[in-house]
Amino acid sequence: MPEAGELRAVDVASTGVSDASTPVYVGVAITALAGGLTVVLTALAFWLSYEHLQEVAAGHGLAQAPARSWAWPATVDLFIVVGELLILRASLAKRVDGWAISLATAGSGGSIALNVAGVGPHASVLGYVVAAVPPVAALLAFGALMQQVHAYLARRLTPDVEPTLTGVNDPSTPAAPTPDPTPAPEPPAAAIEPPAVGDVPSPPTGVDVVSTAVDLCSPVIYPNRVDQLIRALYGTDFVQPSTARMTAAMAAVGLGVSESTARTARGRVRARETYLSGFPTAIASGPPAREGESA
Known part of the structure; x- marks a missing residue:
């Protein structure tokens, strides 16, 4: 090595x-x-x-x-x-x-x-x-x-832009390859019981292993520190981060308290990962209600 x-x-x-x-x-x-x-x-x-x-x-x-x-x-x-x-x-x-x-x-x-x-x-x-x-x-x-x-x-x-990958124009990493399916392990020979005399054994019902393509979400790398911070807020409680929460998080790590900068960064994150726009909006009185509970 x-x-x-x-x-x-x-x-x-x-x-x-x-x-x-x-x-x-x-x-x-x-x-x-x-x-x-x-x-x-x-x-x-x-x-x-x-x-x-x-x-x-x-x-x-x-x-x-x-x-x-x-x-x-x-x-x-x-x-x-x-x-x-x-x-x-x-x-x-x-x-x-x-x-x-x-x-x-x-x-x-x-x-x-x-x-x-x-x-x-x-x-x-x-x-x-x-x-x-x-x-x-x-x-x-x-x-x-x-x-x-x-x-x-x-x-x-102005927050400095710190790229994670040097000399790479596109910060997105290539999509991860779909893993090959692993065949199910065969039971040991001792665990297979022979059929009783006079009984007609039923045909084995084996499980067909079907190769299913899985669309893995490839990781997205953000070169801007503000974008990285806003993207991390989506993964804490899975709601849309508010402007106050974004500016508070930016101030905590020394990136300023500009609301326009925070909202612009949130827009860039949503444009890169469109599925984040479907996250619910945080409720001011507490965390969002879970499925089956009243809001």
Whole structure:
């Protein structure tokens, strides 16, 4: 019998999939570097924009109140942060939040306009460009940061697909062959009594062994972990699993609590194994009534 190491080597060779550990590490390193640079860029851009708006506030009536001149730019730049965070929340919920987009637009437009206007009416074109770059960079950098956060959270909230068979397109296993009928064992010679004298023995009534084809239910393998979990619920009490029960089971194993995901997985299971649609619906007050009993 081959050792476990030999079996593993044969399986990897048969799939034709090369070791992807090095590309994964490189991708993680690039993602981490991009995330760190985005954070630094966002902080620098917001600081430059905030500093310039503080100078504008100090030059227009708040010079004698330093605390107020430093707090005033927050009434503009923080709208960008609030709007982007609300856009991130809406994106994770797969919807569009018009109010969040309006907040981010108002904060960005106000910050750009005030930074440019604070340069003065007689500045050069390059002076206006220098004043406009920090708020524009703050908007783009913070948007890129929120996009990376969205991608990270989306990977954490979406259940991973773990195929049971590597390199096989069709997860269904071939149908099991029909077993050959086994002939009935013959009784031992000592157990056969000879007929009595004068009695006419009746013809033996042997049992004809007929080969009957049995339609065995071949096992169905589901590559998706949610599908595997929903399919297992059908075998516990043989009723249709409700949405609440499916989401509770998903939460127990760390697959999220999305009702739409649970119902979609139940639909895929029914499509693969159509006979499951005939299972009764679970009664909320208790288990389904057995045959011959009242519901």
